[in-house]
Amino acid sequence: MILSRLPAPRAIRRARLAIASVVLASAALLAPAGALAQGMSSDPTLAQTLFEEGRRLMEAKAYAEACPKLAESQRLRPGTGTLLNLALCNEALGRTATAWGQFKEALFASKKEGNAAREAFAQEHINALEPRLSKIVLKAEGTPGLLVRVDGHDIPAAALGTPIPIDPGAHEVEATASGYSVWSTTVQVGESADLKTIAVPKLQPAPPAQTAAAPSGPAAGVAGSAGSAGSAGSAGGGGGEGLRTAGFVIGGAGAAVLGVGAVFGILAAGQASDAEKDPALCPGKQCTPLGRKEIDAAETKALVSTIGIGVGVAAIGAGAILVLTSGRPRAEGASAAGAKPGAPGRVHARVVPLLGPEGGGVSVLGAF
Template sequence: MKLGARALLAAGLFVSATLAPPRVRAEEPTATAEAKAGARAAAEKGTNAFKESRYDEAVDMFLRAESLFHAPTHVLMLARSYVALGKLVLAKEAYHSIVREELAPKAPAAFKLAKVDAEKELAELSPRIPSLQVSTTPEAKNVVVTLDDKPLPAALIGIPSPIDPGTHVLRATAEGMAAPEKSVTVKEGEKAAVVLELAPVASAGPITPVPRPLGPTGPSEGREQPSGKTSPGRIAGVVLMGLGVAGLGAGGVFGGLSLAKRAEADETFDACGVGCWGPPADEVRALDDDANKKGNIGIIGLAAGGALTVTGIVLFVVSKRSPGKAQAKAFVTPWIAPQGGGVVGRF
């Protein structure tokens, strides 16, 4: 997939959870009788669902009807369903597509009435749509911001952008830095702003020395361990190495699944085209989300597996270093951070 095309799709997905209906020319290709009949059936089901407050189902039905046969009346009901669901940004885009459309002189009266209603309802809706400006501080390299687990296009960082009312979750990372997760509740018509404060990622927690066991006359440093027994440290080392190898394997598997999903998303998008919308665009977004989730799991698995494996090796080696002496002062502390993992300790 071309990077430019994918960037356009990503920006569209930030503004709305699914692409809004595109502007349609007044002269539509002649639809088959079967397509028109199917569109009417889907629109009737959508209207019934809307009257019964089943707005998710109504959205699905009107999208299907519009995919079979374009009619401003389908898009108008789609916009109203989005408004009922609180998806104001999507609703605005649907209204806009009707207002921008140039109807033929002989267009049905229902189409002309739908355009009049769309203009009126759009004017009423626009002031209700809130905006959110997301910024990060201090300046950093490779800043990545997510809004509700979806990447926020870099071009939108630092500028107000329309957003649906409700509670949204923000995260940010940068090269060697991260910001704590922050939730923000935006009300209708509100102009909100959030600053995510980046800070260096801690590589490890506080290191506390392990107290040495005391003998009858003081510290037991240098006391001989019973011979012929396996050191507990070596057992723990083997266990941790096993867990680490399992984590690395799981990370590799999910990484491969992520690449496969990403390739499937690319193929689906290429088949659909930049101007696609409705169910095909939903499928592309779902595949991308699935690829991101599997990729994140793969990264966590590799980081945790690597840290556990290194920790197990260190424990095994430390316990083996002095067979006749207790290693009272030795300790290790594994750590995992967004950018990787490892161990620290004193031997």
């Protein structure tokens, strides 16, 4: 066996630097709650606690309570052992397709880790589940821009016409396309080896929007005056509306990228640290080829984290500048032109970036 000297763990240093950057960015962007949530959700102690509680509930055959705890433990700190237990839990609940997919994922992870016992265990359950899998086949007519969803999840166009494993029970199928009416149906899937075919018809064009008739008489004069004032407001504030919208879009995208960077930083730190401490991978700080691969993979995640955080912070800053420099909202301009302070329709709002363990976003705070 060839051993290589474990260098200064660059992946750990990069990951820690990335996470520190997230904390600093959170403080600068008024998101202390996000920083607090991040510290909680990345806590390995919480993941272990949820895992042990999930195992205890499984032993008591309380599978409906156990599965969510195991799923959250896996989200907080992914591991092949936790994934196998989650698959067993879903299998016990009769969620055959979900369990089959999780056993498949655990099988690939076990092969990568070189764990023959877990690999054999996962394969055994896969072989037992496959003959029992129920499936649906979605067939759709040629509606331009058609999007098909099952239980709110998008189905790629390439998957149409292909048998898709699905858990037994009732499922909602919906088809939409721009300019067309929505079509939906409910399908009941049997418990074992059931096959349901759902034919999505060609969607019907959506009816044209109803336009309100213009009022006549004195009321029409009032409406006309209001319309003129609205036009004047648009002429003066159209550019501001565009800047404000662009600021929301850019800031929201930046927050999402920042969240992805934070997640990769946490994963990198955990993977590199685990490899360094594992006597089978890096005994006495001397890494085996497999240990070296783990360190290299962690360094890649750390690099992605650093880039994501930098891009995210820049985008959030640019979005905030656009919002702050876009001028007063249209409703506020109308109030200044004649409406009384506090009258209905006046809007006061500000944008607050939010950072958290599962990503980021933009929140609008104010009175409407």
